[in-house]
Amino acid sequence: MEYSTTVTHAALVARLRAAKRPFLTTHFKPDGDAMGSVLALARALRSLGTTVDAVLAGPVDRSIRGLALEGEIRFVDHGLAIPSADCDVAVVLDTGAWSQLEHCRDWLKEHPELVVGIDHHARGDAVAPMRIVDRGCASCTQVLVAVIDEMGVPFGPSARTARNTIAEAIFVGLATDTGWFRFSAADDRVFQLAARLLTCGVDKDGLYRMIEQGDAPGRPLLTGRALNSLTYACGGRVAIMRLMRTDFVETGTRVDDLAGLVNEPMGVREVEMSVLLVESDPQLVKASFRSKPAANSGGAFIDVNHLAAHFDGGGHVHAAGARIAASMDDAVRLVLDACAVYLEDTPVAG
Template identity: 30%
Template sequence: MNIDWKKLADAIAPYQRFLLTSHVRPDCDALGSELAMAALLRQMGKEATIVNASETPPHLGFIDPTGEVRVLGRDVTAAALVGTFDALMVVDTGAWIQLAEMGEVLKAFAGPKFVLDHHVSEDDLGAQVFKDSTAEATGRLVYEAAQAWGLSLDPQTASQLFTAIATDTGWFRFSSVTSGTYRAIAGLVDADASPAAVYADLYERDRLARVLLRGRILSKVVVTDCGRLAYSTAVLEDFEATGSTTSDTEDAINMMLVIQGVQAAVLFIELPDGGVKASFRSRSSLDVSQVAGKFGGGGHKAAAGATISKSLKEAMSAVLPAMEKGLQ
């Protein structure tokens, strides 16, 4: 990995009380990475508290069995956070828009700030940045930190990092996977990570509402005239009818990529508080992080996202031509 781990260790050494956070609508890489980093900090004799702007999605609750991750506004106020901690670490994002209300905490925080991330896009968060965009997951970076710092991983932490890497690589299907990925996974399994249990928690315990939502999304799939782009929508009516939430859309987009000839997909998700989240996937030379970047988002070449402050119709009218142009 292309991070100077000694430099990070030296940078955090003087501080005792750490606040960790990640992006809104946290996925397994965000949750697994911040939980594991908190465990490493505690092993170094420090205190670590995790506060996110969004609740942990119900179907990902298994990754945080003790309910360690707190939610801003529900469990703690912004004012309480600003004066309580010595240092702040942002994990798995470097974008203001992804931090939502935690971004205001970051702006008000007077102490040292650190970013640990693997995404290409980034904003100036006024922090020391430790980034490797060649890494397949931020969880891989946390694993490398543990190795570099000579810290051990208990089975729970190992499973959290396994989950982070497995999900951010599409269960090791994406082009970001290298031989180093498998060596890291071997190390996590040696530390008693449980791949079978993680897979069961992720893919074999879906709530009925989640399955019904997936069905509605797939029933609306459209393949454009070029034959290489598929898209669908998840609107507020879909969530209400099925009893699902926006977090239940995760993975539905990947099912569009199994269509013969399709090289890229977009899922437009209508958000309860207004606007649209566009999720992008590619299995071609199209870099969807560049498309997402045109709409204020970012991510990776094969997977990206953007939150667009427009109506669903307006968002689709803007995004779909950009995707089709990229596929030409």
């Protein structure tokens, strides 16, 4: 199917405004953009007097969990997270993949007429018949800007610092999905939007400290375990790290302490792609893929979204993920084989 926009902003906003009990959710194990998207839309709808059921499922990194006020989000760490019986619209944000919606997938499939999607990924399934998909946006929160502007809701106060605003939630998604404005997706539109959000009172320094400098004490130990497992492949172009369940136990960490760890080898000159493999169960490995942008404008780079799709995963050209039903040793072999085949036709960057 073609994963693209099927509705105008005006029609989507009319649907949201008419809703009495909207349900908002995003992909399992939400990151900064996913949480920021849910928070931004929830705050916008609540400002209109709407009762919102905003749900995040799976582990949430402790560094972003504090972005929500008490009661703003329903956190469901395990099991199903489905709407109430009176739900009249279900909004799925920052994903269009069934594989990322296990917490509410069956419910969504049973009620397609109620599902609305807002996303910025290149690939997706038929999750939401009514959807806006803008692959030109660096984050889902950037896609939401036009939606919230159409709603006529202000992002926050101007000329003074303010916490827990729509602007803050949008900024978090924008900043984290662009590596704090370092990634190639951070174009002129991103910086223009960031400037607009700063005028709405966003405290960028405070957010950076909260999100990027709030690791648990065991995080450096976990990073050491990952780096100790580091191997290079494909002529040094690919770096692969692995973490076993015992690594988390022995360092006193959890899977929500992994944010950004996959990027550690990217400082090596020859490395074009980094892969972090994390054992979830003896026969299930979660894979995170990252790649560098082209060294020169129009040059070659590794499309990790393409690689992740080989394992029924997905994401962006420079950041993607997948789940591999295999042991760790077999997962390493499968990833190496996929990388070797892909890189045969991909010239060395630089």
